[in-house]
Structures are given as C-alpha cells and as structure tokens.
Amino acid sequence: MDHEQFSQLNTSISVKEKDLISQQEFMMLINARNKEELSLFLQKTPYPVSVTDLDNLDTVEKVLMQELGKTFKWVWAECPIPEIVDLFILPYLYHNVKVLLKAKASQKNLDHLLIPFGGTSLPALQHLVRTLKSDYFPDYFEEEIQSIWEEYMDYGDSRVIEIGADLAYFKHLRRIAEQLDDPLFDKAVDILTDSYNVLTLMRAKNVNKSDSFIKQLLTEQSHLSYQELTAGPIYQILRTWYSQLLPENYSSVLVSYEKKIANGELNIRELEELVDLLIFYLFDDSKLTCQGPYPVARFLLAKLFEIKNLRLILSAKVNQLPIDLVKERLRPFYDY
Structure with a gap:
C-alpha cells in the first residue's frame, strides 16, 4: 500500500x-x-x-x-x-440487508428503518433483495443475499435472516482485510470477529441456549472456534485472548478491564466497551503521522x-x- x-x-x-x-x-x-x-x-x-x-x-x-x-x-x-472506509460502513450495509430481507419476508414496508450510507447505492441494494440479481454488487455479495433468502424460504423463520446477515458481514469484513493486506487492519478485524464469538457465546449461555444453536451463530472468520471457546471457563479464554491483543501504547484505562477479566467479572457491556477501546488504541499512534x-x-x-x-x-x-x-x-x- x-x-x-x-x-x-x-x-x-x-x-x-x-x-x-x-x-x-x-x-x-x-x-x-x-x-x-x-x-x-x-x-x-x-x-x-x-x-x-x-x-x-x-x-x-x-x-x-x-x-x-x-x-x-x-x-x-x-x-x-475506499475499502478502508467500507470496514466502518459495513455494519450499516448489513443492517439495511436485514431490513430489506425482513420487509420482503413479511411483505411490509420497512423503508423508515433504512440507513443511507457511504459508497453503497440504496436503490441498487433494494433491487438486489427484490430480484436476487444485481449488476451493481460483486458476485460474492449477490450470492450471500441469495443464500440468506434461500435459507429463510427453507425454514420460514426471520431469525435466519439475522444470523445469515451477521455471518455474511464477518465474511465480508475478512475479505476486505485480506484485500488491504495490512497488519493493523488485520488485527482490527481479528478483534471484531473474535469478540463477536465471545459475546455471542456469553449471551447464549445467559439464556441457556443449546450447544447446537450456539454453533450456528458463531462466525468461522474468528480465530476462536466453538471448541476453543468452551475448552474452559470463559474468563480464561478471555484472558488469553486479551493478552494477545494488548496494544503497544497500552493505556492505564485498560487496567480495570484487565482486572475484571482476571477475576471472571467482565460483563457483556464491559466487553463491548473494551472492544472499542482496543480498536481505538490500535490506531491511536497515527496521530503522530500525516502519512498512510x-x-x-x-x-x-x-x-x-x-x-x-x-x-x-x-x-x-x-x-x-x-x-x-x-x-x-x-x-x-x-x-x-
């Protein structure tokens, strides 16, 4: 680059x-x-x-x-x-995917929930969801939309749309990281995918979901598989994961989170906050440069x-x- x-x-x-x-x-x-x-x-x-x-x-x-x-x-x-910006826009793109697919499934107009963002044409996305064909989007994205819809048609459950769009988002995220081929963007995507699997497991365990159900929710783009996540107490998995991600410009702000991880006391909201902090400190040194x-x-x-x-x-x-x-x-x- x-x-x-x-x-x-x-x-x-x-x-x-x-x-x-x-x-x-x-x-x-x-x-x-x-x-x-x-x-x-x-x-x-x-x-x-x-x-x-x-x-x-x-x-x-x-x-x-x-x-x-x-x-x-x-x-x-x-x-x-622009793929750099796409990394930050993707959550909104896949939010719109969910809205449009749910609107199609329910035959309701949910346009008021759509968020117009960045370099993605909203009319083109609406056309893709409506027809399952597109000359605007790349083939891999078109195929993901087709796959999510086909699975919904098989099961008739709108949760399939939620899960399918989430997993497609992380595949898309990883694809962009591979295109950029940059260590910091790779690490940012690692943080997002790994934390998603940890958070998903924590939420599912809190409501006593079955192992088979949890496995369907996890992204394969993470380095933390279901087997690794369930190999021991979640706080031990978190401690190992966190120690590998510590930014070089380590901040005292992170100390309280580190202690809670060590004591098995970190809750879901705090982990979400920690993810934001880790990504922030990952790029914080860039304030010293005007290049790149x-x-x-x-x-x-x-x-x-x-x-x-x-x-x-x-x-x-x-x-x-x-x-x-x-x-x-x-x-x-x-x-x-």
Whole structure:
C-alpha cells in the first residue's frame, strides 16, 4: 500500500478534526443545567437539536445519523482506497440487508428503518433483495443475499435472516482485510470477529441456549472456534485472548478491564466497551503521522465514538440517568 497517496486526504482530515467535540466540551454537555443550555451548545456543532426536539430521541437519532452519513460519504469519495472506509460502513450495509430481507419476508414496508450510507447505492441494494440479481454488487455479495433468502424460504423463520446477515458481514469484513493486506487492519478485524464469538457465546449461555444453536451463530472468520471457546471457563479464554491483543501504547484505562477479566467479572457491556477501546488504541499512534491510511481509520473511529457519546449523553438527559453512570460509559475522546 502506497502511504503517500493519502497525503491530501489526511491534510483535509487534520482540518476537519478541529470540528470534533473535545473532552472539555463533552463535560460541558454532561453538566448542562437544562435543555436550553444543551440545545444552545449543540447549535455550535454539526448536531443542531432544538429544545423541543431534545425529548424526541428518534429525532435526535436522525440528526446524529445524518452527520455520520455525511462524514462517511465524504471520506469514501476522497479516500484513495475506499475499502478502508467500507470496514466502518459495513455494519450499516448489513443492517439495511436485514431490513430489506425482513420487509420482503413479511411483505411490509420497512423503508423508515433504512440507513443511507457511504459508497453503497440504496436503490441498487433494494433491487438486489427484490430480484436476487444485481449488476451493481460483486458476485460474492449477490450470492450471500441469495443464500440468506434461500435459507429463510427453507425454514420460514426471520431469525435466519439475522444470523445469515451477521455471518455474511464477518465474511465480508475478512475479505476486505485480506484485500488491504495490512497488519493493523488485520488485527482490527481479528478483534471484531473474535469478540463477536465471545459475546455471542456469553449471551447464549445467559439464556441457556443449546450447544447446537450456539454453533450456528458463531462466525468461522474468528480465530476462536466453538471448541476453543468452551475448552474452559470463559474468563480464561478471555484472558488469553486479551493478552494477545494488548496494544503497544497500552493505556492505564485498560487496567480495570484487565482486572475484571482476571477475576471472571467482565460483563457483556464491559466487553463491548473494551472492544472499542482496543480498536481505538490500535490506531491511536497515527496521530503522530500525516502519512498512510491509519489517520483515516482514526478519524472515522473518532466520529463513531462522538456519535456514541452524544447518544449516551442525550438519552441520559432525557431519562434522567445518573451523571456518574454516563461518565463511566463514555468512549475515548479524540486528541489532536
């Protein structure tokens, strides 16, 4: 991969990152005394929400996703290797796959649940799901959609669509990592696929699902197979997995998670937080360089975390959740 080809985009990113909400500004949001203060602050950001709309979390979500979609669209168009952006867009693509396949299965219009994102044509995806044929998408993607639909027709259960789309997402993720052939992107995909299998096992065990059912849910793109995941207590598997993934720029923020893993106390929400942190620190060193693809990944992660933090804060304000609970769940802040 030619790192020089990213110079122009990275220069543009260095300008746009100044518009990201800082840690100090997030604290101002958290400590806002009323909705008027919240709304006044948001008017100065890319997320203008009126006082009256703050109580409507659906409206808030539309504002957040509109800005995220705008960011992805810009970076995808400017990135010399758009597959890098695809790594971050794929969850939304496969969300739309699920929505469209479920709409087809139920014969209901679920278009209000669709999320337009990045370099993927939504009309082309709608056409593919409707006809199971496409001149727009690559053959492997077309075949995945056909396979999911055929399996749904065999079983008549919408859960097949959920499972099939999730597994197709991880295959697609791995395919992109192989195309990029870069150690950091490989490691990021490893973190996502491995953690998916661990989280899936934890959730399934919590509701006493059978071994045969659990096996159907796990992705083969992970290095952690069902046999490995069930070879001992889950905290031992987590401890081994975590020790192999520790970033070089190890942060003291991770210490609390490490202790909980060692004591078998890490819950599902905390593991999801840890996954975000591991991927964040994986690319965090790119702030020291203006070359190569990593500043692109770091900027997109920052935007995703900014959205997550805003969603958490604004939801907490509406539902009057404790401030301390909000602070401990915040994702990393962008430091430029």
